[in-house]
Amino acid sequence: MNDEIAAPATDRIAIPPETLKMTARDVDVFYGAKQAIEKVSIDIGMDHVTAFIGPSGCGKSTFLRTLNRMNDTIPIARVTGQIELDGENIYDASMDVVQLRARVGMVFQKPNPFPKSIFENVAYGPRIHGLSTSKAELEEIVEKSLVRAGLWDEVKDRLTESGTALSGGQQQRLCIARAIAVDPEVILMDEPCSALDPIATAKIEELIHELRGRYAIVIVTHNMQQAARVSQRTAFFHLGTLVEYGETSDLFTNPQKERTKDYITGRYG
Numbered sequence: 001m002n003d004e005i006a007a008p009a010t011d012r013i014a015i016p017p018e019t020l021k022m023t024a025r026d027v028d029v030f031y032g033a034k035q036a037i038e039k040v041s042i043d044i045g046m047d048h049v050t051a052f053i054g055p056s057g058c059g060k061s062t063f064l065r066t067l068n069r070m071n072d073t074i075p076i077a078r079v080t081g082q083i084e085l086d087g088e089n090i091y092d093a094s095m096d097v098v099q100l101r102a103r104v105g106m107v108f109q110k111p112n113p114f115p116k117s118i119f120e121n122v123a124y125g126p127r128i129h130g131l132s133t134s135k136a137e138l139e140e141i142v143e144k145s146l147v148r149a150g151l152w153d154e155v156k157d158r159l160t161e162s163g164t165a166l167s168g169g170q171q172q173r174l175c176i177a178r179a180i181a182v183d184p185e186v187i188l189m190d191e192p193c194s195a196l197d198p199i200a201t202a203k204i205e206e207l208i209h210e211l212r213g214r215y216a217i218v219i220v221t222h223n224m225q226q227a228a229r230v231s232q233r234t235a236f237f238h239l240g241t242l243v244e245y246g247e248t249s250d251l252f253t254n255p256q257k258e259r260t261k262d263y264i265t266g267r268y269g
């Protein structure tokens, strides 16, 4: 990390340098003239799940998308400030964005498998990134990714069937397998359970537990119970700012800011 970058004012947790994965400093995001994110600074560590919570429209998804330059796909979006992955500025002109999005994968609110076979959904990324040299190796990556995403047993006999024929929860685990297949370092999840029933949601939450430590995971959720269940760090956003960031248990039981307290006690949101 660049020592000259100031530590985030709202950070109640010191992340040991050896587990630090991403840092954001003074990040602003504008949609045209409208500012959606203001001066957000945060550290994301490797060995825990980080939840972004806050009322609708507070900018959680907008900020999440800055972490793998997904906002680049929105023509009116403009990002300023500095975001680093392993000390490297991801907004630098020399950054290969396709490579970045493999290193910082994303899972969306609505499962979005390709209209291709289950196998192809997972094989596509490793193939375009040249991660396998043979068919056998590719098959091994596909199997390993599906095992890791907790889907292998359910699909191993139907790999040639369309990914879109799976249930919503299975589709979401397929999308997680697809992200895992290119060997990411960070997985961003934007309300990954909001389109799922409670059983499928529980499976994704269990999966998040299992993946913790292997990948830095950041999850946007408007469900505080979910944040409490799956994360060890929570960042509370309000009106485009990061109000408070701390250990999840601390933030929910002993919030430092009045606005956090009001939100978690249901006074607004």
Ligand SMILES: Nc1ncnc2c1ncn2[C@@H]1O[C@H](COP(=O)(O)OP(=O)(O)OP(=O)(O)O)[C@@H](O)[C@H]1O
Binding pocket: 031, 036, 054, 055, 056, 057, 058, 059, 060, 061, 062, 063, 074, 076, 222
């Ligand atoms: N593509 C876009 N173009 C213009 N404005 C946008 C765009 N996406 C988001 N915004 C605006 O930016 C602000 C933050 O939105 P964002 O979706 O990041 O919030 P959020 O906290 O994730 O909300 P939610 O929980 O409802 O998804 C809102 O005012 C929203 O209207």
